[in-house]
Amino acid sequence: MHSEANPANQRPRILLAEDDALTARLIVHRLEREGYEVFHCQDGQSALESAQAPDSEPFSLAILDVKMPRMDGFELLGRLKEDPRLAPIPVVMLTGMGTEQDVVRALSGGADDYILKPFSPTELALRVQRLLAR
Amino acid sequence: MWSGGTSSVWASEALIGVVLWSTLVIVGVVAYLAASAFAMRFRNVIRARRYSSYEATWEPLLLEVMAGSLPISDLLNTVTPRSSRHFLRFLVRYARLLVGNDNLTITDIAAPVLPGILGDLQARSASRRALAVQTLATLGIDEHGARIARALDDPSPLVSMVAARSLAGSHHPEYIVRVLSNLHRYSEWNSRFLASMLASLGVEVAPALRSFLLTEGNPIDRAVAAEALGLLTDPVAGDIAVKVLTGSPNRELAAALLRLLRTVGGPEHVSIVRTYASGRDHTLRALALSALGTIGDASDIEVLELGMFDADPWVAINAARALLEAGGRERLHEIAQSELPQSTLAQEMIAGGVT
Amino acid sequence: MITLVYVVSLVILVYFLAMNFVYMTTSVLAFIDLKKYVGRLKSLHIGDLVNAAGGVPITLVVPAFNEEAGIVESVRSLLTLQYSDYEIVVVDDGSTDGTLGSLIEAFQLKPAARAPSANLHTAPVRTVHRAARHPNLWVVSKENGGKADSLNAGLNYARTPLFCAMDADTLLEPEALPRLVRPFLENRDTVAAGGIVRIANGCVVDGGIVRQVLLPKNMVARFQVVEYLRAFLAARVGWDVLRATLIISGAFGVFRRGIVVDVGGFATDTVGEDMELVVRLHRHCRENDIDYRVAFIPDPVAWTEAPEDLGSLGRQRNRWQRGLVQTLWRHRQMFGNPLYGPPALIGFTYYGIFEVIGPLIEASGFVVFLWALIAGVAPMSYILAFLGLAVAAGVALSVAAVALEELSFQRYSRPRDLGRLILVAFIENLGYRQLATWWRIRGLFSALRGDHTWGTLERRGFKTQEP
Numbered sequence: 001m002h003s004e005a006n007p008a009n010q011r012p013r014i015l016l017a018e019d020d021a022l023t024a025r026l027i028v029h030r031l032e033r034e035g036y037e038v039f040h041c042q043d044g045q046s047a048l049e050s051a052q053a054p055d056s057e058p059f060s061l062a063i064l065d066v067k068m069p070r071m072d073g074f075e076l077l078g079r080l081k082e083d084p085r086l087a088p089i090p091v092v093m094l095t096g097m098g099t100e101q102d103v104v105r106a107l108s109g110g111a112d113d114y115i116l117k118p119f120s121p122t123e124l125a126l127r128v129q130r131l132l133a134r
Numbered sequence: 135m136w137s138g139g140t141s142s143v144w145a146s147e148a149l150i151g152v153v154l155w156s157t158l159v160i161v162g163v164v165a166y167l168a169a170s171a172f173a174m175r176f177r178n179v180i181r182a183r184r185y186s187s188y189e190a191t192w193e194p195l196l197l198e199v200m201a202g203s204l205p206i207s208d209l210l211n212t213v214t215p216r217s218s219r220h221f222l223r224f225l226v227r228y229a230r231l232l233v234g235n236d237n238l239t240i241t242d243i244a245a246p247v248l249p250g251i252l253g254d255l256q257a258r259s260a261s262r263r264a265l266a267v268q269t270l271a272t273l274g275i276d277e278h279g280a281r282i283a284r285a286l287d288d289p290s291p292l293v294s295m296v297a298a299r300s301l302a303g304s305h306h307p308e309y310i311v312r313v314l315s316n317l318h319r320y321s322e323w324n325s326r327f328l329a330s331m332l333a334s335l336g337v338e339v340a341p342a343l344r345s346f347l348l349t350e351g352n353p354i355d356r357a358v359a360a361e362a363l364g365l366l367t368d369p370v371a372g373d374i375a376v377k378v379l380t381g382s383p384n385r386e387l388a389a390a391l392l393r394l395l396r397t398v399g400g401p402e403h404v405s406i407v408r409t410y411a412s413g414r415d416h417t418l419r420a421l422a423l424s425a426l427g428t429i430g431d432a433s434d435i436e437v438l439e440l441g442m443f444d445a446d447p448w449v450a451i452n453a454a455r456a457l458l459e460a461g462g463r464e465r466l467h468e469i470a471q472s473e474l475p476q477s478t479l480a481q482e483m484i485a486g487g488v489t
Numbered sequence: 490m491i492t493l494v495y496v497v498s499l500v501i502l503v504y505f506l507a508m509n510f511v512y513m514t515t516s517v518l519a520f521i522d523l524k525k526y527v528g529r530l531k532s533l534h535i536g537d538l539v540n541a542a543g544g545v546p547i548t549l550v551v552p553a554f555n556e557e558a559g560i561v562e563s564v565r566s567l568l569t570l571q572y573s574d575y576e577i578v579v580v581d582d583g584s585t586d587g588t589l590g591s592l593i594e595a596f597q598l599k600p601a602a603r604a605p606s607a608n609l610h611t612a613p614v615r616t617v618h619r620a621a622r623h624p625n626l627w628v629v630s631k632e633n634g635g636k637a638d639s640l641n642a643g644l645n646y647a648r649t650p651l652f653c654a655m656d657a658d659t660l661l662e663p664e665a666l667p668r669l670v671r672p673f674l675e676n677r678d679t680v681a682a683g684g685i686v687r688i689a690n691g692c693v694v695d696g697g698i699v700r701q702v703l704l705p706k707n708m709v710a711r712f713q714v715v716e717y718l719r720a721f722l723a724a725r726v727g728w729d730v731l732r733a734t735l736i737i738s739g740a741f742g743v744f745r746r747g748i749v750v751d752v753g754g755f756a757t758d759t760v761g762e763d764m765e766l767v768v769r770l771h772r773h774c775r776e777n778d779i780d781y782r783v784a785f786i787p788d789p790v791a792w793t794e795a796p797e798d799l800g801s802l803g804r805q806r807n808r809w810q811r812g813l814v815q816t817l818w819r820h821r822q823m824f825g826n827p828l829y830g831p832p833a834l835i836g837f838t839y840y841g842i843f844e845v846i847g848p849l850i851e852a853s854g855f856v857v858f859l860w861a862l863i864a865g866v867a868p869m870s871y872i873l874a875f876l877g878l879a880v881a882a883g884v885a886l887s888v889a890a891v892a893l894e895e896l897s898f899q900r901y902s903r904p905r906d907l908g909r910l911i912l913v914a915f916i917e918n919l920g921y922r923q924l925a926t927w928w929r930i931r932g933l934f935s936a937l938r939g940d941h942t943w944g945t946l947e948r949r950g951f952k953t954q955e956p
Contacts, residue, residue: 022227022228022231023231025193025197026197026228026231026232029197029201030200030201033201043696045696067569067570067571068569069566069569069663069695069696069697069698070565070566070569070696070697071565071569072568072569074622074623075568075622075623078622096573105624109622117231118230118231118232118233118237119231119232119233120232120233120234120235120236120237121200121232121236122234122235122236123234149502149871150870150871150874152502152506153502153871153874153875153877153878154874154877154878156506156509156510156878156882157874157877157878157881157882160509160510160513160881160882160885160886161881161882161885163513163517164513164516164882164885164886164888164889165885165888167516167517167520167889167892167893168885168888168889168891168892169892171520171889171892171893171895171896172892172895174895174896175895175896259528260528261525261528261529261531262528264529264531265531292529322675322676322677322678323674323675323676323677324545324673324674324675324677325677326545327545327674447604447605447606447607447608448606450604451604451606451648454604476604478602478603478604479602479604481602482601482602482603482604485601485602
C-alpha cells in the first residue's frame with residue numbers, strides 16, 4: 001500500500017491549502033497513506049508564506065482550495081506562478097460545485113489540474129501521482 | 135377618582151395592584167422564556183460533547199475503512215442503539231463531501247443503521263421528518279427511494295421540498311412525474327431554482343417536461359418546466375415553445391419560452407421571436423433580442439443595432455450582446471469609436487466583459 | 490396641579506405597561522420563530538441550497554469614502570465569501586485619501602468599459618476599473634455624493650437579479666450571503682432581506698472573520714451589546730413574524746435589483762436611507778397591488794464596530810432618530826391606513842408611539858417622579874412599585890433577549906460573559922437608558938426644526954449605520 005515510488009526515501013512534499021477541517025483531514029490521511037508528506041495550511045496567506053519561506057524544503061506539488069479566508073485560491077495561484085522559484089510546482093485546484101467558470105479561471109491561471117467538490121480522495125491521489133510522475 | 139384627595143389617589147391600592155400584577159406577569163413570562171432557553175442550551179451542550187467524543191472514536195476507524203484496511207464490521211461494532219443517530223449524522227457529513235467509490239463506502243456503512251430512523255418519517259414534528267428524509271436520501275437513496283418519494287405528499291411543504299431536492303439529486307428520473315405533480319406546492323420558490331432542481335434529474339426527464347409544458351396547467355409551473363428544458367438544452371423543445379408562444383401565454387411563461395428558444399431554437403423558430411422583439415413589454419423585448427442573437431440571421435442585425443438605442447438599458451445591453459453573437463462585431467466597433475452614449479456599451483461587449 | 494400630575498403619571502403608567510406588553514409579545518413570537526428556524530436549518534443544508542446551479546447571482550455594492558486604511562482587507566475578505574456567483578462593485582465616493590489608489594495597486598485594477606443597466610441619478614462617475622485577477626471585482630469612482638448616492642451608482646452598474654447594500658467596514662459571516670439569499674429562493678415574492686447585525690468590539694477578528702465572540706471591555710460598547718440583542722432578537726424577529734419589518738440595516742441587506750430601480754433607488758435627502766427604502770418598497774408594492782415580502786433572517790450575518798465614547802454614540806443615535814422621524818413623516822399617509830397592512834398598522838404605530846413619542850413620555854415621567862418625590866406628594870410605596878415595574882420589566886426583557894441568543898446561536902461561549910451580560914442589563918437602567926432617551930429627544934427636535942445643516946457634514950461619512 002505504501003508508495004514505492006521514492007527509492008531515495010525522500011517523500012514528496014505536498015502543500016495543501018484548505019480551510020475546511022474535515023476535507024483537509026480526508027485529503028491528508030489519504031495522501032499520507034500513499035507515501036507523501038503533506039503540509040496543511042488553513043488559508044491562502046499562510047500557504048503562500050510557507051511556500052516562500054527561504055529555509056523550507058521545496059514542495060513537489062500544491063493542492064489549493066478556491067474559497068479560503070485571507071487570500072483565495074486564485075490569488076494564491078497567481079502569486080505562486082509569479083514567483084520564478086515556485087512557478088514550476090504543479091498545482092491542483094479544488095473548486096466547489098456549481099462553479100464551472102472557476103475551472104476555466106483555474107486552468108487559465110496556470111493550474112495543472114482541478115478536482116470538483118464533492119470529490120473522491122482516491123481520484124485526487126491518482127491525479128497527484130500522475131502529475132508527480134511527469 | 136379624578137377629584138379625589140391627593141394622598142388617597144396616590145395610595146390607591148388598585149393602582150399599586152395593577153403595577154404589581156403587571157410586573158409579576160411580565161417577569162413571569164419572560165423568566166419562563168429565559169429558563170427554557172437556558173435548559174435547551176444545556177441540553178445542546180451535553181449533546182455536542184457526547185457527539186465529539188463519538189466522533190473522536192469513529193473518525194480514525196472510518197478513514198481506515200475507506201482506505202480498505204479495516205472491515206466495515208469493526209466500525210459498526212462501535213455503534214450502539216443509543217449512538218446510532220449520532221453515527222448517521224457523522225456519516226452524513228462525510229457523504230456530502232465525497233463522490234464515487236468513497237461515497238459508496240459510506241452508504242455501505244450506513245445501510246444496516248438506517249432502518250433505525252424509519253420511524254422518524256412518521257414523527258409529529260415536521261423538521262424531524264425532514265431531517266429523516268434528508269438522512270435517508272444522503273445515505274441510502276437507492277434502498278429508500280420509494281419512501282422518499284412518498285414524502286413528496288407530506289403535509290409539510292418543508293418535508294416535501296427536502297424530498298423533491300433529494301430525488302432531483304439522486305439520478306433517479308423515474309420520480310419526475312411525482313415531482314412535477316407536486317410542483318404547485320413549491321410555487322413560492324424561485325423559478326430558476328426549481329428549474330435547476332428538475333433539470334438535475336437528467337436528460338431522461340425531457341419528455342415529461344415537454345408534455346407538462348403543453349398542458350393547460352398553471353403558467354408559472356409551466357414556465358419552470360420551460361426553463362428546465364433550456365438547462366437540459368433539449369433539442370426538441372423549440373417546436374413546443376413556438377406552439378405555446380403562438381397561444382399568447384402570460385408574461386412569465388412567455389419570458390421562459392423566449393429564454394428557451396435562445397438555447398434550443400433554430401432558424402425555423404425565428405419569426406415568432408421577431409414579433410416579440412418589436413413588442414411593447416421591455417422585459418420580453420430584451421429576451422427576444424437576446425434570442426435573435428443566437429437564432430437570427432443577417433436580416434436581424436439592423437434590429438439588434440436599433441435595440442442598442444432602446445430607452446431601456448436592459449434592452450440595450452441584451453441587444454448589444456446579441457449583436458456581437460450574430461456577427462455584428464464591425465457595427466459594434468463603429469459604435470465603440472463614435473461619440474454616441476452607447477459607445478461604452480459597445481466597448482464593453484468587444485472587451486468581452488459581459489456576465 | 491395635582492390632577493395634572495396625576496393624569497401625567499397615569500399616562501406614563503399606561504405607556505409603560507403597553508411597552509412592556511409589546512416587548513413581551515414580540516419576545517414570545519421570536520421564541521417560537523427561532524425554534525422553528527433552527528429546526529429548519531438542520532434539514533435544508535443552506536450552502537447546497539444556494540450554491541446549487543439554481544443559485545441567484547448577486548452584486549455586492551460596497552460604498553467607500555476615505556477607507557484607505559481598511560478597504561483592501563475588506564475587499565479581500567469579500568472575495569472569499571462562500572457563494573458561487575457574485576460580483577463586487579466598490580463605489581469610491583470621491584475619497585480624498587488613497588482609497589482608489591490602494592485598490593488599484595492591491596488588485597491590479599485596469600480601466601474597463603461597463604455600461605449602466607439603470608439610469609438612477611447620481612453624482613458624476615469618473616472612472617470604472619476591473620481587477621486583473623478577479624474578473625468579478627469592479628471599482629467605480631465617482632464624485633462625492635454620500636452613501637445613498639454611492640449605492641445608487643453601484644445599482645446603476647449591477648447586472649444581477651439581486652444586489653447587496655453594505656458598509657465597507659462591515660465584517661460578514663462566511664455564510665452571510667447564502668443566509669440572506671435563501672428567502673429569495675424560498676419565496677419568489679421576496680423583495681428585501683436583512684439579518685442581525687452584531688457588535689464586533691472585543692471579539693477576536695482574524696482575516697476578516699470573527700473567530701471568537703467576546704464581550705467588549707468598554708462599558709459603552711457593552712451596553713450596546715445588550716441593546717442590540719434586545720432590538721434584534723426580542724423585537725425585530727417578532728416584528729417579522731407579524732410581517733411588519735420596517736428596517737433593514739444599511740450595514741448589510743439584500744434587495745431585488747429591479748424593484749429598487751423601479752422605485753427610484755435610495756433617497757439621497759435623508760439620513761436614514763436604509764429604513765426609508767424599505768418603507769418605500771412596502772408602500773410601492775401595496776399601492777400597486779404587487780405580491781411582495783420583506784424578510785428578516787433571525788441569524789447573525791454581519792458584525793460592525795460600535796462607537797466606544799458617549800460623544801460619537803450620541804451623534805449616531807441623534808442621526809438614527811432623525812432618520813426615523815424623517816421616514817415616518819415622509820410616509821405619514823401610511824399611518825393607520827389599512828391599505829398598507831401590517832407595516833403601517835403595526836410597524837408605524839409601534840415606531841410612532843414607542844420610538845418617537847415614547848422618549849418624551851419617559852422623560853416627563855422622570856421629571857414628574859422627581860418632583861413628586863421632592864415635594865412629597867406621592868407616597869413612597871407607589872414610587873417604589875413603579876420603579877420596580879420599570880426596572881424589573883426592563884431587566885427581564887434584556888435577560889429574555891440574552892436567552893433567545895442562547896437558544897439560537899450561542900455565540901457567547903463563555904459562561905462568564907453571560908453572567909456579565911445579565912449584570913449589564915441591570916446597570917444600564919442607572920443612567921444609560923436615560924441618556925439614550927435624551928439623545929432620542931434631541932434627535933426628534935432637530936428633525937422637527939427641519940435643520941438643514943444635518944446633511945452636509947454627516948452625509949459624507951457613513952461608518953456607523955442604524956443596526
